[in-house]
């Protein structure tokens with residue numbers, strides 16, 4: 001049996017061709033990360049380690065917090081926090097072992113540890129990747145303070161209790177409270193989720209929670225001492241499979257249960273608005289700028305929206321992966337037409353970038369067959385993703401007096417996907433795919449019934465479309481027509 005990756009076994013396993021060891025092993029914890037999924041491990045943790053290695057600054061170890069299950073903690077603990085990042089390109093693959101994670105905890109058992117670490121003066125940054133739905137937004141993009149789990153965290157905030165956190169945003173405000181009480185100094189909270197204006201959005205969510213909790217002193221401290229820079233994050237990081245683990249085992253000669261995989265492309269654009277010290281991420285390739293929004297908007301509307309189109313329409317055609325979907329000539333043409341007609345007119349070019357070239361490079365990245373990114377993974381949580389990826393484009397086009405027929409096709413593809421998944425009719429490579437969405441029950445109710453009226457019923461889901469799009473006659477007609485074409 002192959003030995004498990006750990007500090008002890010890694011020493012004996014290296015050197016090996018196509019494998020790199022940790023660039024630097026941090027001596028202290030300077031970053032707390034909420035949402036220790038695959039993406040953080042393949043993106044921010046890697047850039048944090050690289051930045052620290054350039055300067056030899058060993059303050060920037062990460063305490064990672066899983067959110068919903070202890071699985072990642074259980075994978076990492078026997079490996080001393082070490083894990084591999086397997087980079088998969090069309091023509092090459094390589095592995096690096098990352099040592100940036102000093103500790104991983106699950107809030108179910110480790111909430112006190114998270115609270116004391118955020119309250120430590122050596123911690124300067126909190127990062128988040130808790131998915132779109134993890135922010136628990138109401139239909140107006142504000143914190144849903146009626147959410148039962150958020151309310152439990154707000155009660156724990158008022159009592160300054162150590163009880164297990166129930167929500168990521170609740171854990172964050174409780175940790176901010178501990179830092180204020182400990183007088184541990186300013187803090188920067190960096191949202192790394194695919195959300196429009198993610199920094200300002202998170203600042204608003206935190207403020208909403210503090211208003212709901214009546215935490216006036218904390219609210220004043222946050223306004224003065226905490227910064228929420230916006231970021232654009234990009235690297236395609238699909239879920240790890242058994243085949244990926246086997247490939248990494250062959251390269252490293254050790255078993256790695258915490259392996260993550262990704263393409264070689266990585267981009268991180270960060271608003272240069274920090275409250276205190278930070279890793280020198282710019283030395284590892286990140287862009288620090290005052291103007292993140294054009295990058296973020298271009299990425300969400302060109303990359304992520306097209307990803308979603310290919311996921312919904314691709315899965316409906318039985319394509320298992322995004323690479324298969326984007327190389328389907330008809331779907332490729334839809335993606336180009338959608339971005340040309342509806343997305344590009346809504347964008348400002350970030351720092352003079354050629355957005356058509358950017359769109360083309362994105363489609364080439366999607367065509368990389370090596371990552372095996374599945375349509376079903378990208379399709380999940382559509383009710384939380386569509387507003388971020390597509391509906392901003394729709395609103396901007398309508399405001400400009402245009403009817404966004406191609407964007408309506410993306411919305412219709414999502415509706416057809418929802419209907420097929422709820423009816424048990426969505427079959428991808430022989431497997432029936434259920435609807436995986438935080439609003440699954442509400443969507444299933446709206447999707448049931450005759451095809452006629454389906455667009456109206458789903459447009460009536462206010463948490464997704466708001467009242468404005470539900471009631472917009474021209475948009476409703478465009479979606480209805482697109483759905484008719486698709487289902488035909």
Ligand SMILES: NC(=O)c1ccc[n+]([C@@H]2O[C@H](COP(=O)([O-])OP(=O)(O)OC[C@H]3O[C@@H](n4cnc5c(N)ncnc54)[C@H](O)[C@@H]3O)[C@@H](O)[C@H]2O)c1
Pocket residue numbers: 034035036037038039040065066067068069129130131132133134135167168192193194195233234235236237238
């Ligand atoms: N994977 C990528 O290619 C990629 C690229 C850019 C940005 N991102 C961003 O990172 C996010 C996470 O991606 P990932 O690949 O790590 O996914 P993942 O499934 O591996 O991990 C998701 C993390 O979010 C937590 N989470 C899920 N639902 C939650 C909820 N309701 N409340 C609180 N926490 C919750 C999970 O516990 C887990 O820690 C994405 O949603 C996206 O916003 C991902």
Ligand SMILES: O=P(O)(O)OC[C@@H](O)[C@@H](O)[C@H](O)[C@H](O)CO
Pocket residue numbers: 131132194233234235236237304307308377378
């Ligand atoms: O990670 P999600 O589920 O929010 O979205 C799926 C993909 O569209 C997304 O992860 C992209 O791969 C990523 O945004 C590329 O940087």
